[in-house]
Amino acid sequence: MSERHGTWPALDHDELAPTIGYVNRITQVAGKYTLSAPFQAGWGNIVLDVTPRGLRTPTLRGSDVTFSVHHRLLDGDVVIEADTGTRTVSLAERSVASFYRAFCDTAAELGIDRPRTTLICEIEGSARTFQDDHTEHTWNPRAARRMWEAWNLVSRGLEAWQAPFLGNHPRVGVMWGGFDLSATRHRAQPTRPRSDLPPFQQNGELNAYVSVGFAFGSAGSPSSGLYAYIWPQPDGLESRSWGVAGAAWHPDAGLVRLPWDELGRTADPQEAIVAFGDAVYDAAVALAGWPSDLVGPRVDGWYMSRTPAEAVARPPHR
Structure with a gap:
């Protein structure tokens, strides 16, 4: 909120x-x-x-x-x-x-x-x-603040989702071309880019990745909201559950979408963003062979006694 x-x-x-x-x-x-x-x-x-x-x-x-x-x-x-x-x-x-x-x-x-x-x-x-x-x-100024509010809210959720990933992942941020806020997880698996894309987009498809993000609406699709996709796209996405009420697979767009208003109706939008991202990564594990062990435990960093390193250093007393 x-x-x-x-x-x-x-x-x-x-x-x-x-x-x-x-x-x-x-x-x-x-x-x-x-x-x-x-x-x-x-x-x-x-x-x-x-x-x-x-x-x-x-x-x-x-x-x-x-x-x-x-x-x-x-x-x-x-x-x-x-x-x-x-x-x-x-x-x-x-x-x-x-x-x-x-x-x-x-x-x-x-x-x-x-x-x-x-x-x-x-x-x-x-x-x-x-x-x-x-x-x-x-x-x-009002529109500019609304834009910032949306980016700020979603950034917090995407940063929480991204935190436990052990593989290559750039920081959460806005891609200034397509103007979407994205959180991407990469995997060292060479792929063949789609030949109908411009060269800069082909360079973005040189390896497998999972992307979860947020985009404002456009003239053709005026609803803002979260999106997600898996590259290369595996079969079977139409039968998956996406962790949050209102999230659905859109085969024509090749995207999972969660409308902004549906996200706002959840009890905790930040937790809903994490649940949405986790469901997408679970689909990548189940359908595209992504390793499940690339995601560690999700821990609040302030409480050092709860972090994995501290648990190993000081095992519980018997």
């Missing part, structure tokens, strides 16, 4: 869509810098962290400048923080093209080069480049 108001935040597509579209585009500007980092499985190192104020890039270590970019959605601005200084760019009352110009001019003051590409990716019907997108946007 919303920690401040004690209510489940409503995600009305018509209200949120303009702000989602704008933020998706402007986060891609800074997101392009992450592509200069060494490739990690599934592009896991390019995700944006959900912070107390918005979305932040990982630390970007250039040849001359080390910096990060913080999209402070609750403040309506973008902060570029570098070893050479700090600058701020406003998000209010501007187009993607004007934001791009302002961002690049401001970054240059800190010794940061322009992004190596300006293509807008993974947004259907979008202009081709940042410079081509002249649609004027009015900043909506």
